[in-house]
Each structure stands twice: as structure tokens, then as C-alpha cells.
Amino acid sequence: MIIIVIGLVILVAAVVVGAAGVLSDTGSTDGLTDWFEVFGYHVTGSSGTLFLHGTIVGAVALFGLSLLLAGAWRTSRRSHVARHGLKQSRREMAAADKERDGLIDQRDTARAETASARGNDSPSHDDLVPDPDEGHRKGLNLFGHRAARR
Numbered sequence: 001m002i003i004i005v006i007g008l009v010i011l012v013a014a015v016v017v018g019a020a021g022v023l024s025d026t027g028s029t030d031g032l033t034d035w036f037e038v039f040g041y042h043v044t045g046s047s048g049t050l051f052l053h054g055t056i057v058g059a060v061a062l063f064g065l066s067l068l069l070a071g072a073w074r075t076s077r078r079s080h081v082a083r084h085g086l087k088q089s090r091r092e093m094a095a096a097d098k099e100r101d102g103l104i105d106q107r108d109t110a111r112a113e114t115a116s117a118r119g120n121d122s123p124s125h126d127d128l129v130p131d132p133d134e135g136h137r138k139g140l141n142l143f144g145h146r147a148a149r150r
Contacts, residue, residue, distance in 0.1 A: 001075065007067025014061035018054070 003071035010064030
């Protein structure tokens with residue numbers, strides 16, 4: 001983020017210096033016979049000197065633009081990786097939920113078959129042993145611990 005800000009500041013400064021140089025040009029002659037001022041700095045000399053200053057301002061603008069684009073690319077790449085990781089995590093969560101639901105269905109089916117095989121007349125071992133989760137809050141256990149048996 002800071003690279004984007006630095007690049008933007010450098011680019012804006014180069015554009016302002018270039019615009020000030022163009023707007024202060026009177027355009028009366030081909031050569032530089034007069035001086036002009038950019039931010040309190042008096043510029044005098046030949047057309048070659050003016051070309052050199054323009055080249056330097058252009059190079060600074062190009063550097064600022066490259067910093068701006070590099071920062072934007074890094075930010076977008078980081079966002080892309082985060083979105084990809086989120087999609088992968090959601091797929092894994094959905095698969096785990098599906099597997100959990102399948103195991104719960106298998107357990108319920110096995111209990112029903114066991115109860116029907118015994119004829120439901122005598123209490124089974126599963127009926128005598130209380131479920132450790134029964135009577136406790138169902139849902140998310142923040143630390144992954146289960147309630148102790150009583």
C-alpha cells in the first residue's frame with residue numbers, strides 16, 4: 001500500500017513540474033533566450049538543457065508510474081490468493097460436512113437396526129449409557145474439547 005502512495009506522489013510531482021514548465025513557456029522564439037521559473041527555481045540555458053530537464057522529469061514520472069503499478073499488482077495478487085484460499089476452504093468444509101452427515105446417518109441406521117433386532121423389549125447397552133453430548137449445548141466447541149462424562 002505504501003508503494004502505491006509513494007509512486008502516486010512521485011508521479012503527481014513529475015506531472016506538476018512538467019505542466020509548470022510547459023505553462024511558463026512563452027513560445028516567442030526557438031531558443032531559450034529568457035529564463036523561466038519552476039517552483040522558485042530559475043531555469044536558463046539552451047534547448048539541450050531544457051531537453052535534459054524534460055528527460056529527467058519524464059524518467060521520474062516513469063519511475064513513479066512503475067511503483068504505482070507494481071504496488072497495485074501486488075495488492076491484486078494478494079487478493080487473488082486470498083480468494084482462492086477461501087474457495088478451497090469452503091470446498092473442504094462442505095466435504096467435511098457431507099462426510100459428517102453421512103456418518104451420522106450410518107450411526108442412526110445402525111442404532112435403528114440394533115433396536116429392531118432386539119425387539120425393543122429389553123433395553124440395550126446404548127440405552128443404558130447416556131450420550132455425553134445429551135443435555136449439553138450442541139454446536140461449536142471453541143477449543144475442541146468435549147464435555148466430560150458424568
